[in-house]
Amino acid sequence: MELVSPCLKANNSSKPPSSDGLRKPTNLRQSGGKKEAPKGHDGHTLRLSPSPDEIIVHSVSTCNHCAQSLDTVAAQGCIKRQVFDLPLPRLVVTEHRAEEKCCPACHTRQRAAFPNRVQAPVQYGEGFIAWTAYLNVYQLLPLDRISRLFSDLTGYAPSEATLLAxxxxxxxxxxxxxxxxxxxxxxxxxxxxxETPMRMNGKQQYLHTHSNADWTLLTLHERRCGPAFIDMDVLPSYTGIVVHDCLNSYFKPEYKFTHALCNAHLLRECQGIAEHDRHRWASDMKELVQSSWVLAKEARAAGVTLSDKVLTEIDLRFDAILAQGKTEWAKDVVREKTGPRGRKCKSKAANLGQRFELHKASILRFLYDAHVPFDNNRAERDIRMSKVKQKISGCFRTAIGGQQFASIRGFISTLLKQQLPLHASLVSVLRGQFQFRTT
Structure with missing residues (x-):
């Protein structure tokens, strides 16, 4: 049995596909796209509302058959049809009045305090701020288009400086x-x-994420690894399982978590080695990993674990393929190492094969633990749209702006995962009244 691997991209996920040069693997995605909703999906079909805001009755005044008047005939029933429409938003202007009084005892003038969130004689409220954050950070609209949208909807066009504030x-x-x-x-x-590279005022930064089905933490950092992990303050004390893409920095000895590698990345690299270097072992390994995932999914669906016999067969086949691979990548032409320092140069196939050999347990962990996924798509989905932001805006102009984007997007992602009301939650956090559902 064989699965179709996810959409192929650059062999190194931190680089664009164009950086693969002539070694781009063939895209294995099947043409045609999705034809229908996934199995078990509830769908989003409109349903009749039990409490419509307005009811319009269409009466029958004349019989179409004999032209008899029906004005005085009582209706025996009706057929309902409902139209869901979105009216133009209307600005609500709230005036705050702070009373002033003169103390009869000391004759000093006293004035009531305004709420902390009311700072200016005229200003936009929390609802405006919430929509600005949502449209810019989640829907990725540039500030100029947000201003025009507000103008079209309400007649008020906040300046770019106001939106940035x-x-x-x-x-x-x-x-x-x-x-x-x-x-x-x-x-x-x-x-x-x-993690994925982002541009900030002409310099490369990295957008990092730690996430699961309920929580998303995003941070923009100038470093790809070590210091970024420390500043995010999750991995240094984490003791569970981390699914990642095999970046060396995750394997530091001071970290106590367990590793599970993204097999989608490994399949893409196997595909590239098989196509460009004609290595049989890469094709065999790709087939073994894919068929193992099929067996794991079938076992999970049945609520059972894989038998020791099946696990032993996969384990032995894994080792046999690598043994075969050593004879193949030993024949690869490798450029001579320049300079006295560093490791001896290896071919791409040798590097990939030794990664399979070194991290075998982390690669096959999905076979032994039903909670371990096959790939790292969860994290990739949480940062993927940020690349679209970069395509639209070019880059972040300041590090502060980039970190603001990361913080807000991570928070909105968490709201959506926990199915919390988006706009109401954004307004609530501005007022200091917000709490996550699971706290």
Whole structure:
């Protein structure tokens, strides 16, 4: 049995596909796209509302058959049809009046205090700030288009400086929730981690994520590994399972978590080695990993574990393929190492084969633990759309702006995962009244 692997991309996920040069593996995605909703999906079909806001009765006044008047005839029933429409939003202007009084005892003038969130004679409220954050960070609209949208809907067009100030306000409020997200991620039995390069004022930064089905933490950092992991403050004390893409920094001895590698990445690299280097072992390994995943899925669906016999067969086949591979990649042409330092140069096939050999347990962990996924798609989905942001805007202009984007997007992602009301939650966090459902 063989699965079709996920969409192929660059062999190194931190680089664009164009960087593969002539070694781009063939895309194995089947043409045609999705034809229908996944099995078990509830769908989103509109259903009749039991409490419509307006009811319009269409009466029958004349019989179409004999032209008899029906104005005085009582209706025996009716057929309902409902139209769901979205009216133009209307601005609600709230005026705050602080009373002033003169003390009769000391004759000093006293004035009531305004709420902390009311700072100026005229300003936009939390609802405006929440929509600005959602449209810019989640829907990825540029500030100019957000201003035009507000103008079209309400007649008011906030300036770019006003919108930037609103994003700063939202990021400051959201930052208070990040310790909660970190604390919950540390308690999870399994999390996903990934990173992707982002541009900040012409310099390369990295967007990092730690996440699972309920929580998302995003951080923009100048480093790809070590210091970034420390600043995010999850992995240094984490003791569960981390699914990742085999970046060396995850394997530091001071980390106590268990590793599970993304097999989708390994399949793509096997495909590339098989196509460009004509190595049989790479094709065999790809087939073995795919068929093993099919067996694991069937066992999970049946609520059972794989038998010791099956696990032993997979284990022995895995070792036999690598033994075969050693004879193949030993014949690869490798450029001479320049300079006295560093390791001896190896071929791409040798590097991949030795990764399979070194991390065998982490690669096959999905066979032994039903909670371990086959790939790292969870983390990749949580950071994928941020690349679209970069395509739209080019880059972040400041490190502060990039971190604000990461904080707000991670918070919104968590809201959506926990199915919390989006706009109401954003307004609530601005007012300091927000709590996650699971806290």
């Amino acid at each position: 609103q994003l700063k306000t939202m990021a400051s409020a959201v930052a208070d929730q990040e310790p909660v997200i970190r604390a919950h991620l540390r308690k999870q039995p399994l999390i996903h981690s990934d």
